[in-house]
Amino acid sequence: MAERSCFNVGLVGARGFVGKELLRLIGAHPSLELAYASSRSLAGKPVEGAGMTYIDSEPGVVGRDADVIILALPNNASGPYVEAIERVRPDALVIDLSADRRFDDRWVYGLSEHNTEAIRSARRVSNPGCYATAMHLALRPIIDLCACPPHCFGVSGYSGAGTSPSDKNDPEIVSGNILPYAITGHLHEREVSRHLGTPVRFAPSVGGHFRGIVLTALCELRDPVSPGDLAARYERAYAGCPFVRFDAPGPIDLRGVAETNGACVGAISVDMDDPRRVGVVCSLDNLLKGAASQAVQNINLALGLGETEGLA
Ligand SMILES: NC(=O)c1ccc[n+]([C@@H]2O[C@H](COP(=O)([O-])OP(=O)(O)OC[C@H]3O[C@@H](n4cnc5c(N)ncnc54)[C@H](OP(=O)(O)O)[C@@H]3O)[C@@H](O)[C@H]2O)c1
Incomplete structure (x- = not known):
């Protein structure tokens, strides 16, 4: 075309x-x-x-x-x-x-x-969906290694709730605040579970900022993994992806992505006492890459x- x-x-x-x-x-x-x-x-x-x-x-x-x-x-x-x-x-x-x-x-x-x-x-x-994009980007490179459903926790700016007035976008309510909502059965939990082909758990919150999501994913793998092997998986997955920046040590935060077209994935963590337990963070602008x-x-x-x- x-x-x-x-x-x-x-x-x-x-x-x-x-x-x-x-x-x-x-x-x-x-x-x-x-x-x-x-x-x-x-x-x-x-x-x-x-x-x-x-x-x-x-x-x-x-x-x-x-x-x-x-x-x-x-x-x-x-x-x-x-x-x-x-x-x-x-x-x-x-x-x-x-x-x-x-x-x-x-x-x-x-x-x-x-x-x-x-x-x-x-x-x-x-x-x-915006949270769904963040979950996919964080989880897809390692989902085949997971022993059980990953748990994701995300905080979004209140623009995620659109312009129709509600508690979730009322500056009086959200300013300086964090509001957890739909902590089971959120639409994006079903969306990601469906498109990943395996269940995911997801708990969202609205924050007092206008735009941007930071999402943390915690996974329990079937086998121990080293930080280097974990990083190599993400590097392979996102090589040649112009809108995903992988940064193994991080930090991955809101300021790095607000008003940009891309997402950041990284700040990977492996529990040294039980190296089957890993964490990864994804941040993106909900109105743009989301x-x-x-x-x-x-x-x-x-x-x-x-x-x-x-x-x-
Ligand atoms: N906000 C985010 O971060 C985000 C991220 C990913 C996906 N999305 C999705 O993107 C879509 C738009 O989100 P948004 O945040 O831009 O929402 P929004 O700010 O509430 O805007 C909704 C738009 O639709 C129009 N509208 C509302 N009800 C309508 C109806 N019944 N028939 C025709 N037009 C109607 C509104 O304009 P008028 O009332 O003037 O017609 C407005 O232009 C939603 O489905 C949302 O779930 C949003």
């Missing part, structure tokens, strides 16, 4: 935290052009720097000319838009940022680093563009 030099992108749900990041990334991308941006509450208002106004969000908008349609809508809202796409623009590349397609085998799971070949030929891509920049990375792969185009 890469013969063409420019592709039109329709963005549905452009007002949200993720939508805003997508507008910025599309605006700076040399091979993508914004065809339209939709929002129910901003319809008729100018899209900053894009020379157009927002159009209303309703399923008919997807009929407008676009090679790529990005759905940045809340969970359980994309159904009518996908139905309309199948009717009027079945050939478009569609990226759904919500969880609605992450359990649907007809859609390719858009975990760019680990599903690259499938994404290259995909027309329907379901972008992973959502918008991973969506653009997937668009690049699916359109046959350079993987880092518009993101370097």
Whole structure:
């Protein structure tokens, strides 16, 4: 598909935290052009720097000319838009940022680093959740060594809860605070367990900062491992991955990734008293590698563009 030099992108749900990041990334991308941006509450208002106004969000908008349609809508809202796409623009590349397609085998799971070949030929891509991306990046290189379900603990900035007012994004409540929630059965626990093909345990919390996730994964392996062998696995897994930086000793923290398009994995730890017990940390910006920049990375792969185009 890469013969063409420019592709039109329709963005549905452009007002949200993720939508805003997508507008910025599309605006700076040399091979993508914004065809339209939709929002129910901003319809008729100018899209900053894009020379157009927002159009209303309703399923008919997807009929407008676009090679790529990005759905940045809340969970359980994309159904009518996908139905309309199948009717009027079945050939478009569609990226759904919500969880609605992450359990649907007809859609390719858009975990760019680990599903690259499938994404290259995909027309329907379901972008992973932000915590889910961090869990996959931390666990995939060693999941085959695990004796039992890994336990993950993550803290996210409150932008992870989107713009609809709730306790989880109310600055009065989250400021200077840490709020654990859904510490069993979180959607991303089911999502990662499904796509890894083995159960994972996950306990999330919301922090008082705006953006960025730090996730710690603790694993019990079947056999003892040395820190060097563990590091070698991660180095092999992420060699040639432009958006994952592996740093064995770390530290891996929030400041290293906030407002960047990539993820950091590392700060690996092996318990010297029981070298079957290991820990690893992943940090990423939930709005970027956890959502918008991973969506653009997937668009690049699916359109046959350079993987880092518009993101370097
Ligand atoms: N925030 C994150 O860190 C993050 C990370 C990964 C994935 N995601 C996923 O990405 C999607 C967008 O997240 P977000 O944080 O940007 O959410 P958000 O800030 O709440 O934005 C939602 C967007 O959808 C529109 N919208 C809301 N309800 C709608 C409806 N019923 N029909 C049509 N449009 C509707 C809103 O604009 P109008 O109300 O003006 O129409 C807005 O543009 C979600 O599915 C989320 O789970 C988010």
